[in-house]
Amino acid sequence: xxxxxxxxxxxxxxxxxxxxxxxxxxxxxxxxxxxxxxxxxxxxxxxxxxxxxxxxxxxxxxxxxxxxxxxxxxxxxxxxxxxxxxxxxxxxxxxxxxxxxxxxxxxxxxxxxxxxxxxxxxxxxxxxxxxxxxxxxxxxxxxxxxxxxxxxxxxxxxxxx
Numbered sequence: 001x002x003x004x005x006x007x008x009x010x011x012x013x014x015x016x017x018x019x020x021x022x023x024x025x026x027x028x029x030x031x032x033x034x035x036x037x038x039x040x041x042x043x044x045x046x047x048x049x050x051x052x053x054x055x056x057x058x059x060x061x062x063x064x065x066x067x068x069x070x071x072x073x074x075x076x077x078x079x080x081x082x083x084x085x086x087x088x089x090x091x092x093x094x095x096x097x098x099x100x101x102x103x104x105x106x107x108x109x110x111x112x113x114x115x116x117x118x119x120x121x122x123x124x125x126x127x128x129x130x131x132x133x134x135x136x137x138x139x140x141x142x143x144x145x146x147x148x149x150x151x152x153x154x155x156x157x158x159x160x161x
């Protein structure tokens with residue numbers, strides 16, 4: 001049942017944190033390290049399966065990462081069998097996601113992260129998305145060094161369509 005181990009969950013991971021694992025970039029090693037720790041339950045974080053699918057969409061559509069390469073990395077995450085993977089998409093969470101999206105002017109996918117965090121009692125969302133900082137119900141944490149994030153964003157400027 002969702003939330004039954006919520007006392008152990010400190011945060012929810014956004015797909016944007018997973019994307020750098022899929023291709024060569026300045027943030028790749030930090031991203032892999034963070035996700036590996038999360039999958040090993042060392043970070044006490046929940047990784048929604050929907051975030052993995054969103055990472056595929058961002059990596060392949062916007063960053064032009066080869067589909068097979070992205071699939072291989074992301075399938076490895078899904079096949080890990082980790083207890084960090086959060087597979088539940090309850091209708092009430094989707095409704096809450098829409099509430100958060102409309103109230104804060106964020107994407108519905110981001111509203112879903114907030115809904116999951118609230119359901120699990122997790123105070124944090126790990127993300128690169130600065131727009132989530134306007135959501136009062138959770139703390140937004142960028143789990144990487146500022147320097148690496150700045151290098152990553154500069155690197156992406158040449159890749160985004």
